[in-house]
Structures are given as structure tokens and as C-alpha cells.
Amino acid sequence: MTQITPTTARPPAPDTLPTVEFAQERAARRRPAPLAWFRGDGPHILVFLIPLLFSFVLFSWRPIVDAAVMAFQQTNLVTPPEWVGLDNFATVLQDPLLGTAVLNTLYFAVLALLLGYPIPLVVAVLMSEVRRARGLFSALAYLPVVVPPVVSALLWKFFYDGSPNGVFNTILGWVGLGPVPWLSDPDWAMPSIVLFATWSAAGGTVIIYLAALVGVAPELYDAAEVDGAGVWRKVWHVTMPQLRGVLLVTFILQIIGTAQVFLEPFLLTGGGPANSTTTVLMLIYKYAFQSSMGGDYGAATALSIMLAVVLAVFSAIYFRITKSWSTT
């Protein structure tokens, strides 16, 4: 499925396509006549492609095109849609909540990056040095990822109870720190959500980093030691450069993932208090599914498209800048 559930870290895409083979093979083959195609494998290939085509045409390609079209229409499901040009975009841009949502989303992304980018790296580096029972460490780190996000969210919502008897407040009480309002205070709400989101997803990032770390050839470390490098220098001059690719990819994937955060604020605070945790995706959901006057699907798709464009531009700039940095 075109993963409708946004996460804060997704497995990265595989790297290259075997385009070299296509060209070779094509050169080796002569183009058969249409009848030969028919008698040959042609129709069978199509049969094998039917599931893919059915799924993608109906549930991926067509909806993408529909989204682009719907952004310029007024749809209410009962009467045929009418073209309204850029009205939907105007509605979205004039919504006072848009600025709030964008700022909240940025705030979330920055906090999530600060918390969720370096910590898994440190943990993974430490874990890579564990000789025995590394599996136990990996399992413990990945466990929060396995728990369904809805369960974690509801659990943490309870942990975040603002009264002195709340779970976290009780723990803070042991070290003499006062009760924290957590989700009930506009200043604390977003950091609380980020903390939860990081707990929930960091394990995946740890495992990815770990896999990359164990792939670093030991000869490189041997060579560095011959040059007299201590532990820190080995980490800085061997490990980091080798991880560069993974680090760059996880960075952009985290940005793209956090820009689409929905489940955590939706379940933990519903966008409050006072809209301090309303994100862009929650706004889209609100336009489409929370309007008692029927659902402004045009505005929802317009905002989705705007978000997609922003992310695409950001990704393009990012890949441009980092192209020169990666070790190709």
C-alpha cells in the first residue's frame, strides 16, 4: 500500500536500478514482429503484471492524478464537481490556522531531528562494539517500534497525565522535580509529542545505522591505527565517512516523515491545547473529514499538493547540495 500511515523513519529506497542489463539485453535481442510477440511471452507478461497494474492504476496513479485535478475543483460528492480555478489554494492560504500548522510542523521536525537523529547514532555506535548478545540489544532497541503506534500513543497519553499522580510526574517526584503539565500546556505539548514519537521510532533508525556500521570494513580501522589514530579519531575519520550515505538518506527521510506527522498529535492532543500541536497533516484531515458542512475535499487536496511540492523542492535542493558530499 502506498503507506498511508506516516512514520518518523521509513526504510530507505534501494539504490540503483539494473539499467545496464536492460541495454545489453536489448542489444542482444532483435525486435520480434507483433505476431511473434503474441505467440511468445508477451501476453503472459501482461498476465503477471495484472495485479500490479490493477493496484497501481486504481489506487496509486489515478488517485495522484485525481488529487492534482481535485485541487482545482469543488467536490461535495452529491453534485458533479465544478471547476473553481485557484479558489481552493486561496482558501488554504487565507486560513489563519495554516501559519500555525506550518510553524508547528517545522517545530516538530526540528525537535524530532535534534532528538531522533544523533541519539540513535550514538546508541548504534555503542552497540556495534558489543561482542556478545548484540541481538539482545537490538531487540530491546527495536521493541518500541513493534508496539502498534495506537497502543503506544494511548499508553503515553496516560503517562503524560498532568496531575502529581501521573506516571511521569511520579517519577519526577522521586528526584524532587515538580509536576509537569505535559500535554496540558501549550509550551510543553509539542516537546512531549516529540519525545513520544522519538521513543516509538528511534529503534528503527538504530537498526539501520547498526547494519551500516557492521558493514564497515575492518581493514579501514587497521589502517587508521597504523597511522596512530585513537578511538575518537577512528570514529571521526573512518566510521563517519563510511556512514555518510546512510546518514544523508536517513536525514532526508526523517524530514519527509516528520513533515507528515499525524497520528501522534491526533491521538495525544487532538491538535491542542489551543492549536499548539496542530500540524499540516491534521489540517488536511480537518478540511476533508472534520467539517460538519460536508468536507472541503478541494482544500484538502490543494494543501496536500502544496505540501508535496514543498517536499519535492526541498528534496531536490538537498540532493543537489549533498551530491558533492557523498562518497561516489
Add this chain to the structure above:
Amino acid sequence: MTVVDRARPARRPRQAADADRGILSPSDLRRRPVRITTRLTHTILLISLIVVGLGPILWLAKSAITPTQDTLRQPLALWPNGMDWANLAEAWTRVEIDKYFLNTVIIAAGVWLVQVLVATTAGYALSVLRPRYGRIVVALVLATMFVPSIVLLVPLYLTIVQPPLLGQSLINTFWAVWLPAGANAFNVLLVMRFFDSLPREVFEAARMDGAGPYRLFWSIVLPMSKPIIGVVSVFAVIGAWKDFLWPMLVLKDPNLQPLSVRLPQLQQFIELDVFLAALAIATVIPIVLFVVFQRLFLNGAGMGGAVKG
């Protein structure tokens, strides 16, 4: 599982996992300060991981059998007034967790089937049979990975409400969750990559023996694909288990809702201790699956390790 990329040399380079060293060499470790520091950091790390990773889940297990008042007033105490096993029974019967559990299983099974079907057939067609137009199809599939899924939410919803060929909506049917699951570009590319790594000679030999494309698929390619089908399956089942927004939109009938959709709504209707018991039950299966299939999970999650430079 290691995916052998054909562009790399045939001999796999030595990895730190095989070696007896990582960042720290054996000679480093012979020095006492290094050994002590290393052991200390690892112990701290282990304790931290247990507290942070396992802690909340253990708390949930404990609270599932604790009465409401105890959980509210002394959340971290261990059963000051005894355990309340009735919570679990009540969650299972009155709250009908078993029904929602079953729904989750049904949805996961259907999603698994659809995803494996689409990914293997498509991967086979594009990677083994290699039609001339294959490049276009792959490019189109790849392109969808760059579109944030939110863009699809509303049109997909409307497609389900008013499907093009059928006369009636698919809302409140499991098809609304099963069918869109197939359009997963990541799976297709994953399987394609795997098939690319399979030795062509086996296929040529089978073809020369007269095997048609279906025979080749069924008897040769599929049996060889067990590892990748395992990875796809794990992702599919976990993904379906965790899915929230989409089932919430299309499965309005409470009888069809999976746990992830029903639990937040249930919070309105049941008291805290039973609710926590329900949450605990909902967590058991994914965790059990994880513990049993650990290797598969972690290897699959670490696939990104293959992405370098």
C-alpha cells in the same frame, strides 16, 4: 540476508561482523582503562535500553491486572491492593477485544496476500521476464515513492466511496483496506532487486527444458524467493497491524474495525483498568511475533545498511 549486487566483485568484502574487531581493536581492548570504560558504557546502555525500551511495556503488563484506583493513585506501585485478573477477562468478552483482534488478523492476512501477490508477480514480470516496456513501468512505480501518501488520502477515499467499475461503495468492507495495500512501490522494488540477484543460468536452463513462464514462476522462482517473501511478509503484517488512519476512514462499522481503530474510541466507553488490559492484549501478538521472528525483522529493518555512499 545479504543481497549480492551484481556490480560488486564476487567475493564479499570482510565485514566488521565477521572480524574480531570494530572501532576498537583487540589490542585496544587489552588495555584496562578501555576495557573498563567499554564494559561500563555497555552496562549503562543495556540498563537504559531495558528501562526505556522495555519499561513502558512492562508497566502496561502490570497495569493490565491492576484496579483503576491503584493505577490512578499509585501508578508505579506493584499491586498494593492485589491483582485484578478480571480485567483481562472483561476486556476479552465485554469489550469484545476478541472480535477486534480477529478483524485485525483478517485485515493483516488479506493485506499480506495482496502485497505478496502484487510484489512477486510484478517483480517476476519486470525482473525475470523483462518486457521492453518494463523500464516505463518501473519508472512509474518508482515515481510514486516520491509522492507523500497524504496526497492520495482524499482521492483514494473517494475512489473507495465511488469505485469506477462497481456500482456500490466499498466502505465498510475489508476490500477497502485490502485492495489499496497492493499499490506498494517499496515492495515491488524490493522483490525486483532480489530477483535481479538470482542467477540467470537457472532460468535459461529451465527455459531450455521447455518451461513456460508460469511454470518458471511457480516451480523455480517462487521457491527461491523465500527470503524476500519473508521480508515482504513481515513488513506487510506489521504495517497492516499498525495501520490507523486509513482503516479509521473506511471502516465505519464497529464490527469490522481492527484494534488500532477501535481502541481510541473504546476509551470513551470503558473504565481505565479494563482499557489498559485491552491495550495489553493488543500488544501481545506483535511482540510475540517479533520475539519469534527477530532475525527476520532486524535483517529487514537493516536493509538500509546496504545503502552506502
Add this chain to the structure above:
Amino acid sequence: MRSSLTRGASAGLALLAAGALLAGCASGSGTDSSDGKTTITVAIDAGLEKEARANFDARVEAFEKANPDITVKAQEYTWTATTFTADLAGGTLPDVFTIPFTDGRGLIANKQIADISDLVAELPYAADFNPNVAQAGQSEDGSQWAVPIAAYGQAVHYNRSLFEAAGLDPDDPPTTWDGIREAAKKITDATGEAGYATMTSGNTGGWILTTLVNAFGGRTENADSTEPTIDSDPAVAEVLQYLHDLRWDDNSMGANFLYDWGTINQDFASGRIGMYVSGGGNYGNLVTQNALNPDDYGITVLPLHGDDPGVLGGGTLAAVSPKADDAAQAASVKWIDFYYLAKITDEDVAVETAKLAASLDQPVGAPELPIFNAEQFAEYQSWIAPYVNVPLDQMTPYTDNSGDQPLIAEPRTATQDVYALLDTVVQSVLTDQNADIDQLLADAQAQAEALYAKAK
């Protein structure tokens, strides 16, 4: 296997699969008058207990016997405002379904429910509806498009055991807002729990704010529902200041400011809240679903002060799908009369319903408002008196006085969306000590005006 055979087999399989997909059963919900009989689908609550379902089926049988040309099919359905249009377009709407008062007029204005006013006018009690209650289901010209089947008024629920712990008399709850403030402070000081709590999210913040504004003598929109009066009516600012003082000066509102209808019930039932305002009929949810100890439950009327105060009323309407044809509409109205209203108007049905509810440990006799008039209501209560299983004597502060209080209808225009705006205002006041109430109200007013303009 020979390749030509597999080729043929596979082509056949593909066609079969495609055919199977296309051949979805075409009979959706809706009416089917092909054999002279009219079939209607009616909504029932999801998750009914076995006996309740059996009872429902028995009622269906009785109805079909009395009306041999109508067939009734049940469909589990809970109406939600936000996906209603999708349900309508997708054909998953039953012919008869229930909607809350809040949404009645909006749906009628958009013609999203059927105009059954002529059919309703033919019912024997059509002229007897309590006008305050009936207006929720009426169109601009006063015709009854939806039938009221239940009504309640807002009330103050309080926890008797917390009252006792604070040294207050549980049989003598406060009758003024200052009294509530004092009681809240006493409860917090004595027990550490929230003395007074309020809902703030999922549109309930605006709903309760409007309730309090009405109780303070104000309104959130003008008389003909064309303009919001959020920043012009002084009662709104007064209520927010009151809440602000309770929260920041007295610190008697606890630590959770993101309550919605379900979560505040939960916390009240577990003894963490002294008093809160909500619909008068909450007893059922509190006791059966949230395990409230019935001995702890108390309910009293909203204190009223100011020039023109009133109690916000709510309730449920029965409506018919706009896609139902004439025959289906007639059948639907018959069903509404038989199933929903007979429980109140017919002694035998009322007794049977009460007996069944009592046997299932469902509350019988929880406070509600009369749909018709006070005499009919008293008569109804006498019928079910033997089966009442709620602590009526704990509810006298409410039941003795609710009849005297004027009822106010919910605001008519863009109700839920304005409530959503007000959610933010209430949340700000409760979570930001330095919130500028006037500025918040001015912003809300501006946004509400835009909504009112769109609705014209």
C-alpha cells in the same frame, strides 16, 4: 503441462478473476418496491446485547405484522457529522437514522435529509410536541423534517463522596456560580482532586462554553442567527474570566485541560472530578460504561443568573435518508412512530421497554426532558415507575427544578464549526495564564463571522 494448455488456463483465470471483481452484488441499501412490498433499512445501535437485539427483532416482527406491505431490515449504524456526505454518496446510509439536535437544522438547510413534514403532520400527536424541542428538527418555515425522540438539558453533575470529604452537604449542592466556585475550592483543598472540570476538545469546549454563556444570561449569536455575538455579548467574557479565576487563582480545576465528552466522564467516574457540566442524561454512561459507584452520583440544575438566562437543550432526532422514495418515506415515518415514539406514548410499549432495560441492568428513569408536555411526561414516568433503578432521591436537586428552567436551543448557524473555534479559546484561557481574553474573543468573532457569511 503443455504450454498451450497453461496459456488457455491462465487467460481463463484472468478473465474469471476480472469477472468476479466486477460482479459485485449490486443490491445496496435503499428501497426496493418491485414486489409491491416496501423494504426499508433502519439504524440500530452497534454492540447491542443479545437480549436487546432479540427485543429489537421482536419489535420488527410486530411492526411487519401490523404493516404487511413493509419489510424492515436492521443496519448497525452510528451517525457522524464529518463523514455524513461520504456515507450519503457511498450509499451506506440507512433509510431511518438518528441525529443529534445540533446537526438537525444544518442538514435540513442543505436538504441532506428527506422532507417528511407532510407525513409527520399526519401523526396523532404532531401538534403536541414541546416547541423548544421540536424546533431542532424544523426547517425555516416551521415544517417538521425530523422527529424529536429524546431530549435532555444541561446539568451539573457532582460527586457526593468528594462533597462529603470536603465537608459539603451532598444533598444541598450549590445554586449559584459563586457557590460552585467555593465548593470547588473546598474540594481541591480537602482532597487534591479537581473541584470543577470542563470539556475543551472535539467541539465540546465550545458546547460547554455556550452552555455557561446561556446560564450567565448571554447568547453566542443574535436572535435571527445571522451574526455571532462572541465578542459583543458581555456574558462570554464573563464566563471566560470566571473559568480563568477558578483555574489560576483558585487552582481548583485539576491538571487536565484536554477533556472531551468521553474522557471527562471517565475521570468523573473514577473520582477525580468534583463537579462538571454536561448533558443531563449521562448517568447511564457513567454507571454502566465507566463503573461509577451509584452512591457517589449527584446531579443538580445549572445555576442561572443575569437578564435572560436559560438551559441549553439537546436531544436526538429521527431522520429519513434523502435517497428514500415516497413509499420508503411513508414506511419510515410509520417505523419512527412505532419504534421510537411508542416507547413514550404507549403504556404497554413503555412498560415493556423499561422491563427489558432493567433486566439488562441498563438505567431506567435517568433524567430527561419531556418531548411533549409536562403532563404526558408525568404519565410516562408513572408507567415506568416500578422499574426505575436509578437513585432518584440523589437526583432531586435536578428533577425538582429542571421543569422551571427556560430551555434555549443551540445556536443555529455553523454550530459545530463555531464550537471548534471556541474550543481553542477555552483551551487558551485554561492553559495560558496571561491569555488576553478580549483578543481571543475578537479573533474567534472574526472567524465565526466568516463561517456565518459562508453559510448564508
